[in-house]
Amino acid sequence: MGELTVETRESGDVTLVYPAGFINAHTVRLFETEIQRALEQKRFKLVVNCASLSYIASAGLGALMGVIEEIRQNGGDLRLTNLNETVLNIFEILGFHHLYLIFSTEMEAIRSFRPAADPQ
Amino acid sequence: MSGSGRPVRSRQPTLSLAVPSQTSYLAMISELTRHMAALAGFDEAEAGRLALAVDEATTNAIKHAYAGAPDRLVQLRFDDRRDELRVEIEDTGATVDPRNMPSVDLDRYVKQRRTGGLGVHLMEKIMDSVTFRRVSGRNICCLVKRKDGAGGAP
Incomplete structure (x- = not known):
């Protein structure tokens, strides 16, 4: 309990990040490491799928906040999907829903990176 | 809960525990807080939000x-x-007064x-209330949440 796993996959030029468990001050380093790994590979289009994320503390929110400027300066974005009610509520409390695009499904988030004319 | 729907409970004995200053205990503290809030x-x-506040403190x-x-x-x-x-979350470390921290400006933090x-x-x-006090070399952060549902996050 309280541990975190983070898997990543690629869908074209979009990197999908799957945190599962808790992100707090103890586990945040693993989450940061996986995000940084993508950025080091010059992959600046990220979708964080929070379907298995049960809880996020300010350490995790800080990790998202600390990278978004670099990502956007490189023409990318970090978008979120499948936030449960608890996690979405925390985002809203801090105003993070104004900083990040949040989608209901992973497919919507992936498609949001595609040019409008591209049906895929 | 009473028949009227308002939570009315007699006061419970205080639960007190000392936890090593290691972040590996945060998940346990969150679970405990969630349980205490439900009780x-x-x-x-x-209860989930209260667990987060205690985690942060x-x-x-x-x-x-x-x-x-x-x-x-x-x-x-x-x-x-x-x-x-x-x-109440108490430590005997260095004096820390979070009230000296500037207000949060997300746009500036991002930049x-x-x-x-x-x-x-x-x-x-x-x-509903977050207070910090320094007493005899101890920092005491006191978090209060009313049961009437007024105030705080929705």
Whole structure:
């Protein structure tokens, strides 16, 4: 309990990040490491799928906040999907829903990176 | 819960525990807080937010007051009063007064690529009252949530 796993996959030029468990001050380093790994590979289009994320503390929110400027300066974005009610509520409390695009499904988030004319 | 729907409970004995100043205990503290909040009559969503606030206060004690030293203790006290749940998080580390922190400006934090500075703000949004006091070499952070549902986050 309280541990975190983070898997990543690629869908074209979009990197999908799957945190599962808790992100707090103890586990945040693993989450940061996986995000940084993508950025080091010059992959600046990220979708964080929070379907298995049960809880996020300010350490995790800080990790998202600390990278978004670099990502956007490189023409990318970090978008979120499948936030449960608890996690979405925390985002809203801090105003993070104004900083990040949040989608209901992973497919919507992936498609949001595609040019409008591209049906895929 | 009473028949009228309002949570009315007699005061419970205080639960007190000392936890090593290590972030590996945060998940346990969150679970314990969630459980205590449920016993006090808060619903699941509110209990989750209270757990987050206590997580943040404990994280502050470990990271700032104790500067990450793993061999100290953080004292937690849960006091279920008739109209409110009160949680005190106490450390004997360096004086830390979060009231000196500037107000949160997300746009500025993003530009500065900051990763911290959100914890106290989150606590204040969740709780009805967040106070800090220094007593005889101890920092005491007191978090209070009323049971009437007024104030705090939705």
